[in-house]
Amino acid sequence: MKSDKKARLERAGWRVGDAADFLxxxxxxxGFVDLKLALATGVRxxxxxxxxxxxxxxxxxxxSQSRVAKMEAADASVSLDLxxxxxxxxGATPRDIAKLIRKAEAA
Amino acid sequence: MKSDKKARLERAGWRVGDAADFLxxxxxxxGFVDLKLALATGVRxxxxxxxxxxxxxxxxxxxSQSRVAKMEAADASVSLDLxxxxxxxxGATPRDIAKLIRKAEAA
DNA sequence: CGACGCTATGTCATATTGGACATACGTGCC
DNA sequence: GGCACGTATGTCCAATATGACATAGCGTCG
Numbered sequence: 176m177k178s179d180k181k182a183r184l185e186r187a188g189w190r191v192g193d194a195a196d197f198l199x200x201x202x203x204x205x206g207f208v209d210l211k212l213a214l215a216t217g218v219r220x221x222x223x224x225x226x227x228x229x230x231x232x233x234x235x236x237x238x239s240q241s242r243v244a245k246m247e248a249a250d251a252s253v254s255l256d257l258x259x260x261x262x263x264x265x266g267a268t269p270r271d272i273a274k275l276i277r278k279a280e281a282a
Numbered sequence: 283m284k285s286d287k288k289a290r291l292e293r294a295g296w297r298v299g300d301a302a303d304f305l306x307x308x309x310x311x312x313g314f315v316d317l318k319l320a321l322a323t324g325v326r327x328x329x330x331x332x333x334x335x336x337x338x339x340x341x342x343x344x345x346s347q348s349r350v351a352k353m354e355a356a357d358a359s360v361s362l363d364l365x366x367x368x369x370x371x372x373g374a375t376p377r378d379i380a381k382l383i384r385k386a387e388a389a
Numbered sequence: 390c391g392a393c394g395c396t397a398t399g400t401c402a403t404a405t406t407g408g409a410c411a412t413a414c415g416t417g418c419c
Numbered sequence: 420g421g422c423a424c425g426t427a428t429g430t431c432c433a434a435t436a437t438g439a440c441a442t443a444g445c446g447t448c449g
Contacts, residue, residue, distance in 0.1 A: 203370040210366060210376065228395060239438050244397055254406090254436060255362040259317060263310040269317065269387045273380035280376045335425060346408050351427055361406060361436090 208249065209279040214258045215249035217275040221265045222247075236264055315356065316386040321365045322356035324382040328372045329354075343371055 222232050222243075229243040236243070238257070246253045246261060262272055329339050329350075336350040343350070345364075353360045353368060369379055 203367060206370045206376070207367055210370075210379075213376075229397095230395075233438090237438085239440080240396075241398075241440080242436095242438065248397075250398090252436065255366055257436080259362055260310060260314055263313045263317075269313070269320075269383050269385075272317075273383040276376050276380040276383065278376075336427095337425075340408090344408085346410080347426080348410080348428075349406095349408065355427075357428090359406065363436095364407080 206279070210276060211249045211255065211258070213275050213279040214255070214262065214272075215247050216278075217267065217272070218243075218258060218261050218265065219247045221262065221267055221271075225265065227265075232261070232265065236261055313386070317383060318356040318362065318365070320382050320386040321362070321369065321379075322354050323385075324374065324379070325350075325365060325368050325372065326354045328369065328374055328378075332372065334372075339368070339372065343368055 230240040233240045233243045246258055337347040340347045340350045353365055
């Protein structure tokens with residue numbers, strides 16, 4: 176992992192480098208954040224494709240602009256639940272979501 | 283939606299039939315629970331395929347048997363995050379997960 | 390240079406989800 | 420019947436995610 180990426184993850188609240196895993200995240204943690212990154216990207220793409228601002232999407236989700244921003248940044252404070260709901264709300268089908276997830280392969 | 287399914291969902295804590303949507307969930311809510319159901323099924327399948335009990339998987343996840351049970355029942359109190367982490371921990375690849383999600387099409 | 394529109398980041402209090410535990414349910418076995 | 424094993428369900432309270440808000444960055448237009 177590149178150290179700048181690591182730094183970003185740490186700032187975002189991921190526990191990185193806890194004794195046991197001296198370099199990088201454990202395999203699952205890593206898979207998990209890759210997954211989140213893929214979905215985050217998907218949210219941004221879909222949103223932009225629809226010409227929505229973060230604020231507009233937030234309203235549609237009854238959430239707030241800041242949550243949407245964090246979501247698109249795959250911030251550690253946003254759950255997969257919110258991402259999935261967003262994707263669905265923005266018109267993604269399970270098939271679209273599956274496609275995004277496949278992009279998390281070997282990240 | 284079949285009424286027995288609706289009843290199960292209600293028992294599991296989903297808000298069903300709140301005034302506005304007099305029959306069934308809103309489109310996204312519905313898509314969302316279908317997604318959870320698909321992943322829940324996946325967790326159970328993978329677990330059983332590995333000959334693990336719920337308690338054994340719980341241990342591996344540093345969780346508890348009851349959470350695993352609720353997870354496999356797609357209980358409203360379990361997040362997608364936990365399901366995804368479980369799937370990854372149990373050896374599912376993004377590709378496997380994508381496959382599960384595609385099964386949530388038109389549920 | 391503002392001023393505007395959009396996005397990023399930080400912080401709160403409240404709400405939701407977490408593990409743990411108890412206990413019920415089901416099934417097979419003696 | 421009683422017992423062991425696995426699963427289901429319900430309730431605690433600790434931990435985490437939530438929306439809201441403030442505010443900072445960043446282009447672009449005038």
